[in-house]
Amino acid sequence: MKLGLAIDLDTCVGCHACATACKQWNTSGTIGPLTDTNPYGKNPNGAWLNRIRTFEVGESPQSKTVNMPLSCMHCEDAACVTVCPTGASYKRDEDGIVLIDQDRCMGCNLCAWACPYGARELDPGSGTMKKCTLCVDRIYDEQLPESERQPACVITCPTNSRVFGDFDDPESEVSKLHKQRDGKPLMPELGYNPVNTYLPPREPIQRPQGGKVLGKVKQIVNRIIYR
Amino acid sequence: MHPAFSVLIFTVTAGAGYGLLGWLSANELFTWWALSIGMQISIGTIAMVLISIGLSASTWHLANPKNAWRSFSCFRTSWLSREAVFAILLYPVAAMYAAAIYFQWESVSIWAGLCLLFSFIIVFVTAMIYASLKTIRQWHHPLVPILYLLFAAMSGGLAWAFLLAWNDLELGLLIPVLGALVAFTTLTKLSYFWLFKVPGGSSIQTATSFLKQKVRILDAGHSAPSFLNNEFIYDVASVKLLRMRWLMLSTTFVIPFGLLYWLPNTLSLALAFVIMMAGLLTERWLFFAEARHVVRLLHGQQRV
Numbered sequence: 001m002k003l004g005l006a007i008d009l010d011t012c013v014g015c016h017a018c019a020t021a022c023k024q025w026n027t028s029g030t031i032g033p034l035t036d037t038n039p040y041g042k043n044p045n046g047a048w049l050n051r052i053r054t055f056e057v058g059e060s061p062q063s064k065t066v067n068m069p070l071s072c073m074h075c076e077d078a079a080c081v082t083v084c085p086t087g088a089s090y091k092r093d094e095d096g097i098v099l100i101d102q103d104r105c106m107g108c109n110l111c112a113w114a115c116p117y118g119a120r121e122l123d124p125g126s127g128t129m130k131k132c133t134l135c136v137d138r139i140y141d142e143q144l145p146e147s148e149r150q151p152a153c154v155i156t157c158p159t160n161s162r163v164f165g166d167f168d169d170p171e172s173e174v175s176k177l178h179k180q181r182d183g184k185p186l187m188p189e190l191g192y193n194p195v196n197t198y199l200p201p202r203e204p205i206q207r208p209q210g211g212k213v214l215g216k217v218k219q220i221v222n223r224i225i226y227r
Numbered sequence: 228m229h230p231a232f233s234v235l236i237f238t239v240t241a242g243a244g245y246g247l248l249g250w251l252s253a254n255e256l257f258t259w260w261a262l263s264i265g266m267q268i269s270i271g272t273i274a275m276v277l278i279s280i281g282l283s284a285s286t287w288h289l290a291n292p293k294n295a296w297r298s299f300s301c302f303r304t305s306w307l308s309r310e311a312v313f314a315i316l317l318y319p320v321a322a323m324y325a326a327a328i329y330f331q332w333e334s335v336s337i338w339a340g341l342c343l344l345f346s347f348i349i350v351f352v353t354a355m356i357y358a359s360l361k362t363i364r365q366w367h368h369p370l371v372p373i374l375y376l377l378f379a380a381m382s383g384g385l386a387w388a389f390l391l392a393w394n395d396l397e398l399g400l401l402i403p404v405l406g407a408l409v410a411f412t413t414l415t416k417l418s419y420f421w422l423f424k425v426p427g428g429s430s431i432q433t434a435t436s437f438l439k440q441k442v443r444i445l446d447a448g449h450s451a452p453s454f455l456n457n458e459f460i461y462d463v464a465s466v467k468l469l470r471m472r473w474l475m476l477s478t479t480f481v482i483p484f485g486l487l488y489w490l491p492n493t494l495s496l497a498l499a500f501v502i503m504m505a506g507l508l509t510e511r512w513l514f515f516a517e518a519r520h521v522v523r524l525l526h527g528q529q530r531v
Contacts, residue, residue, distance in 0.1 A: 054446040055443065103294075106289050106290075107291035108288070128291050
């Protein structure tokens with residue numbers, strides 16, 4: 001299995017719900033707590049496993065606002081695992097999830113340096129590295145109804161822009177989306193083979209232009225509707 | 228990259244220590260100077276003290292040092308783990324070398340050879356911790372380990388020259404050799420600066436998958452600096468960087484070089500060593516401050 005996420009850059013509205021749901025679940029999950037320092041003060045800080053950036057793509061006025069959530073890509077060639085001196089960072093053979101053993105981590109930051117996606121953050125409380133677990137403590141939990149055995153960020157996304165699944169299975173939704181929508185990896189030139197895929201925004205639909213008279217009628221109708 | 232002071236102290240001090248130990252062991256193998264037993268042991272002790280100061284400084288940088296002992300476990304994959312293993316292995320080897328000197332064993336040249344080899348390996352492996360990171364273009368380059376080795380040989384060599392002069396030994400060829408080493412290292416460092424003059428490699432386009440379009444950041448997604456900002460986005464005014472480069476070039480290379488040539492006596496060699504160590508701290512600070520991690524692209528920088 002090669003578990004990961006397909007993230008739809010077309011429909012993501014940048015609401016940060018995935019980031020807060022992630023923080024809420026994982027702060028009491030297997031790698032928790034996710035400590036905050038000065039949470040209600042002037043400069044709040046703390047470990048987050050998911051961050052959303054907003055970019056403007058293209059030249060104005062044809063530009064598009066793209067919200068880009070970034071969490072661990074669960075790379076196939078994960079450099080963060082290779083550089084780890086204590087063996088705290090590991091990649092699971094069975095499903096490809098990259099995890100950190102909190103009892104082994106010495107907080108040297110080297111894995112965060114090796115990660116190009118900023119997916120690893122040092123917990124200011126425990127002094128150990130924290131990262132996305134793909135909600136490993138949810139997706140295999142047989143106490144949960146099957147529809148809820150998904151990462152917290154995926155369940156919470158109001159626009160279904162995050163899809164979770166197995167990229168090794170060509171029939172899975174993520175594989176189909178990746179193929180149909182021509183999903184893209186981020187920074188592929190570094191050679192880490194990230195598993196998560198980003199579905200590019202769809203091209204704007206070219207509306208057929210009507211004749212001159214029809215155009216005029218449309219214009220009038222539009223104006224009436226607008227009022 | 229944020230320059231952690233403990234790491235600067237570690238690489239500079241331990242580097243000089245490994246360099247000095249390297250010179251001492253090389254002298255045992257090639258007998259350039261005839262040193263008394265006491266002198267050999269004191270120089271070796273000074274080297275080990277420098278190394279130990281550096282290694283303990285490196286542990287201040289750990290956020291969870293109680294697990295530091297586990298860093299010996301991933302020798303096969305991690306450069307940091309290799310560094311830890313070799314650094315610890317050197318201690319028994321150096322102790323055997325000291326015993327071999329003191330008791331005048333036949334095997335002394337074997338232990339000296341091992342010390343020389345270990346010093347070389349440890350400096351190389353330390354540099355590879357940085358050079359193995361593909362995420363930082365300024366570090367992922369063969370010149371990085373070469374420069375670390377040159378700096379260790381240079382600063383250790385200056386300490387060696389001072390200790391010889393202090394004990395009234397004829398320096399002979401050492402001064403021109405050190406001068407050539409300083410000059411060669413200067414050229415190597417300058418070519419390193421020249422190589423990374425223009426940003427290259429990953430861009431904001433490859434970081435966001437929009438390869439053919441103009442991309443600019445609108446919002447980095449947080450209201451206050453996070454771990455990522457503090458660690459990777461260390462912004463210094465370019466004027467300050469330029470001044471630090473001049474300061475580094477003069478204190479690491481020009482002043483020690485001048486002191487070596489014009490006044491090769493004990494005092495000036497001591498002064499040259501102290502100034503070079505300060506210069507190397509500046510050099511290591513620049514090594515971090517000028518290194519640009521690709522996470523900067525996700526925070527709006529166009530190229531690294």
